[in-house]
Amino acid sequence: MKLLLLLMLLSPALLWGQTGTLSGAVHDARHSAVPFASVAVVGTNLGAVADAAGRFQLLKVPAGALRLHLSAVGYAPAEHDAVLADGQTLSLQLTLAAAPAALSEVVVTGVSRVTEIRRSPVPIATLSRREISLNANTNVIDAAVRGIPGLSAVTTGPNVSKPFIRGLGYNRVLTLYNGLRQEGQQWGDEHGVEIDGYDTERVEVVKGPASLLYGSDAVAGVVNLLPGLPSGPEGRLGGDALTEFQSNNGLLGHSLGLNYQKNGFQTSFRASHRLAHDYRNHVDGLVYNTGFRELTLTGMAGVVKPWGSSHWYLTLYDNQQEIPDGSRDSLSRRFTRQVAESALDDIKNRPLASRDELRAYAIGPLHQRIQHYRVFTKTQVELGRGQLNLLLGVQQNRRREFNHPTAPVQAGLALDLTTYTYDVRYHLPAWQGLEMSVGSNGMAQVNRHQDATDFPIPDYNLLDAGSFLLLKKPLGKLEISGGVRYDTRLVKWDDFYVATDPRTGFGAAAGPQVAGAALQFPSFRRRYQGLSASLGASYVATEQLTLRANLARGYRAPNIPEIGSNGLDPGAHIVYLGNRNFQPEFSWQQDVGVLWHQPTLDASVEVFHNYVQNFIYQARLLDAAGQPVVIVPGNTTYQFQQAAARLYGIEASLNVRPAALPWLALTSNVALVNGQNEDAKLVENPDNAARFLPLIPPLRARFEVRATLPTRPGRLTGTYFRASLDGSARQNRFYALDNTETATPGYALLGLGAGTTFRTRAGREAVQLFLQVDNVLDVAYQAHLNRLKYFEYYQASPNGRPGIFNPGRNVSAKVVVPF
Template identity: 80%
Template sequence: MKRILLLFLMFPQLLLAQTGTLSGTVRDEQRRPVPFASVALPASGQGVTADTEGNFLLPNVPAGQVRLVASAVGYASRTHNATLAVGQTLEVPLTLAAAAAALTEVVVTGVSRATEIRRSPVPIATLSRREISLNANTNVIDAAVRGIPGLSAVTTGPNVSKPFIRGLGYNRVLTLYNGLRQEGQQWGDEHGVEVDGYDIERVEVVKGPASLLYGSDAVAGVVNLLPALPSGPQGQLRGEALTEYQSNNGLVGQSLGLNYQKNGFQTSFRASHRLARDYHNRVDGRVYNTGFRELTLTGMAGVSKDWGSSHWYLTLYDNLQEIPDGSRDSLSRHFTRQVVENKLDDVKHRPLVTDDELRSYAIGALHQRIRHYRVFTKTQVHLGGGELHLLLGAQQNSREEFNHPTAPAQPGLALRLTTYTYDVRYHLPDWRGLQISLGNNGMGQLNRHQNATDFPIPDYNLLDAGGFLLLKKPLGQLELSGGLRYDTRLVSWNDFFVAPNPATGFDAKAGPGTSGVAPQFPAFRQRYQGVSASLGASFVATEQLTLRANLARGYRAPNIPEIGSNGLDPGAHIVYLGNRGFQPEFSWQQDVGVLWHQPTLDASVEVFHNYVQNFIYQARLLDAAGQPVVIVPGNTTYQFQQSAARLYGLEASLNLRPAALPWLAWNTSVAVVNGQNADVGVLERQGAAARYLPLIPPLRGRSEARATLPATLGRLTGTYFRATVDGSARQTRFYALDNTETATPGYALLGLGAGTTWTSRVGRPVAQLFVQVDNVFDAAYQAHLNRLKYFEYYAAAPNGRAGIYNPGRNVGVKVVVPF
């Protein structure tokens, strides 16, 4: 079997496939051509850009049922289903509307095959590049949070955002880059996702257990960040140049993207650079040590033929990210900086940070450097009437935290994580309408400390594998889907010793059996295993009304910090202690959704309930007298615990486009989640303060009114004006034990934006302009999931405002020049 598979992969030209050609014209609702619209087949990865008259041609399309997605700046995406016969040239007329109606979009994340959002029993949401471009974002996760209800982020400054889905995050949310799982020490608090936000064409989010396809770490859902495919005319080099400025932190961003395709060959390249200084708000002034400098390079080369496609990706990410610690003068509240270490360091007598330092783009001595490299290949082959999908990838994440002011070149934390990933899937030919998909995926990891002085976790090895079977059966208006998966994970490490290094004065990794030293991490070897399952249905009651429900069992193995921690995380100012006896988490989640769709209205309500067995969380460690344990002075001590947990809530959205006012669109959404400890024993011992789970977002709503001018103003087209209100209610349901969290006041932020596209005399886009003003009234607020809220060294602040506040008013200007 292996030889046969290798033969297919090495000699795809020997495979025979049944193909045809798709052609057509993309027009707006007034029947005018939409020049340079994008037309794509998401399931096969094929795409093309229409010409100046909106005409497009897609050759070598596999025969059978196909779904096309057309999109253009200033218009909503539109999906068209068609049946293509062998050798046929099928003409497909596509019409784009000027406002959003997203329920018919085609997605491929978290489901066995391409499917419409409203036909998926598992809730799925998407965000297009156009919607990302409208906002002034500091990273792609923040962009997704603005546009997808139920998605939130734990932040540590402007460029560090970790996705949470329905109150669960870290290793419970799996982040993918074009289908490749992102492995970059994601258990840590103080660094984000190592992806070029300028290169992301589309974000797809699965809200709920997606363990069937991906195994452990997808128990809460999946965030898939999809880069753009080459879409220029055949034989022509196309691309775009982008520049951006944001006033609050002086962010300057540039990006250059190129793409080319001819006769099935496709290639693309993008280079992006972003530079920012300390951000500003009216309570704290400029927040010291929140700047960053980020460089990303992305390249792709591949072929798309009648036998299938194969693409190779290479990305390089390099980020110098400052680490705020929140120290400041007790009276003036001016920020201070550390200049000495250990007993010589008195937080109350640190020197003040100067205004020049706060305004400077220079990276401070206390910072981290994160480098992430990935190479992977995605291959799709039409085989035996079905489709074989193969993904192979290797990535390395190098993370250094420089936290020694007396030795600035000496990293305190230095970890190198190497991950090898595979994913093999086969979609069998339909049998009496039954769609069957089966596969196997997994990874191998090696995590090693480099030249470090702090060792919060051991060096470890990890092997992970799982197989799955997915079924989908349309029965007229009813569609059933379900599946089963088994996973196994082996985690091991040897005795790990730490001893003082006389040459440097710091601790260092020591050799095995170091005399007189006990291992900081005794040897460990444990296998975890679990079964995931799902059963769901969607019912198209009418052309407008769709009902859906899903029941899923998710599985997650404990991550390394949860079982192996025994040290200080300098960036978090916390000593973490693991628990070697942990069992895997298992969750039972129920989803029920009602969706309404018509040309002028989209509405949806999603209700969910999630019960998690063996839920892992952090609790402050107390001694026998009930007092906090202090292992490292100036740092709190937490140990991971297990309990039962219950999360429930809803998401609702309403998108209107009045028929009498086709230029106006109004979109609004709301999301709420309640997370509670369900272990009666824990509540009896620790009281009401332990009732709620940590890091649960408050009730959040967002509303936007957008006016898009229907007519062309000279050489300007797609001109829009928008107003947004983003609000969070007061959060009183928080993890109050040991003052881990506190109540957070509610707030509402007003945003205003406008944009337009300048075209040439023949109607070709010359430049796109986006202007966005966030927090127009410069409101002082703290988001509940902002970790900087708790960066406070004093019991009381003179101004009554403890911790660090979120950014104030921000004016963003972005210019994109396609060519």
């Protein structure tokens, strides 16, 4: 048996089975074609996307009884049973009913097995590739934030967005690429997500503790970015070419995707390139040093057989991102650039950045370069009535931050982080309706400084492992699920010395024997451990009404900066100080949800409460006189703190598609989270400055009206017009201690969009066109989670508007040519 299992994992192409072909078309209740509908065989990795005329084809489908899952934007998902004989070509006519949302949609993130969204006790939200394409985005996280309530992002310029879920972020939100945890120094404020947004077919977000399945770092939730699998005709090369332009920062984006499948073999490749100059708003003009240049290559090869599937992925990501610091002339408010080092750098008398520099696509001398390499394999094997899933991966993140204007090739920060990841799960055969899954996952990390001058964290080694048990049992309309998990993490590093390099005058790593060497990071070794648990239930009271509730205990070990920081992060312009005595965070979160689903209306209300023990946050370091401590001139100093915290809030959505106007869709959602500090000493502060937690988003709401013209004979299909309004209320509940944060005014942003698909005379999709105008009225605003809001060197601004504002009006055009 062991030999047989080994052969199935390592030589899947040797195994064959009886197969046939499925083809047909997808229509709605009025017998009109449903373009771009997804057709998937439940329990396998087989699937296809219909063309503009609703036609699809699936080859090499295992013979026997099948269940097909159908879905499309604007339609309620459905399932269809079929029986396929060996060698048979079976033609099907499938039907979808119009619906404004998809609460019956199936997901894989945050659940043990494929599960309907409404049957999951843990709140899960999804976003399709088409919805991503409708918007103008500079990164995939921004796209997800627009479409998923409760998800927000801390931003540093237009291309650095860190996901926050219900007020929690950084290492509390686990970002996955197709199930592989993304490890790339995500603790930094200016560190984005190293994933190609053009390659993302679907986004799944778990809102709430998911550490039961994924371990530490998923205590707030999970963002899983899923690429697509080949879905074109058998034996024919397919793919798409994309080009995009955005007016605000002159963004030029290009992407080419290729895919091929035959006899169960699948392969795909995508190359994407984007570049942009500095972005603009009417308060600041062009914001100096906010341009970027990004290249991504993604390849996949795999097999799909009746026994299961195995896929191998290789990705290469290279991003050059300019580093803004916000320095400017005090009277004209024009941006200035740094040309000198340390004491010779007079921030208030720097030279002005020229107009040519502001509009140039060339990357400036002060920038960061991130190279991320990833290779991993995902294998799924059917073992009798059970199923084994295996994921193995290795990735390396190379980060260089160049912050020396007199030595532009000398990196201030140079880190190489290598991560080895495993995830193995076995889904046991169902027994009297009881589904049981067991598994283990973890990682090993090695982080090393290279030729650098600044050392904010030590060189470290990390070992992380956890095991879990999940159970799910349907009891009529009631479905109960839960589980338990144990995690352990070992963190260690050796003594790390720093000395001044006499050749350059900059700091450098040194041995203890070097004259003048200082011990910046004393050796450290500690093991963290914790227990996670979850118990939840969903109750389908009627075909329309679903009730669900969940109680979860989450666990998170402190990350390296929180326990080991002792130096300048040049990209953030902050000196961080850690605390070696921190304890793990443990959270207790309760979720209660009510979901209503019918063909013309979807509505949901989710209420949550989260109490976090040993919550870790940043606060400015003050001296005995209450004045800010300055360790490196021109940079602020923060020290990590630990206290109890409480977060609670509500999310609601309403989606309407009037039966009398089936071409019209009205969508709306609102999200509110309140984060309070439970540290008695801070709460007793006379001015209540520390009552609230930092980085809590304000009340946010989004409304959209979309009209999609009915599909008719002709060259155009899928034509739509849309108008949206994104609003943020004033944020008065902020972390005011030491002026860390300030109140943020509310704002409302109007967006307009339109698009269509051109098709050939034969009915094949030829060109997709998307047009979008964001911030139509060119509103000057600062998002509360925009870090550039606090990039200000003067006590007062001549125009009364300190800090840097978000981008102004942006007109975008995107063209996709499938083939």
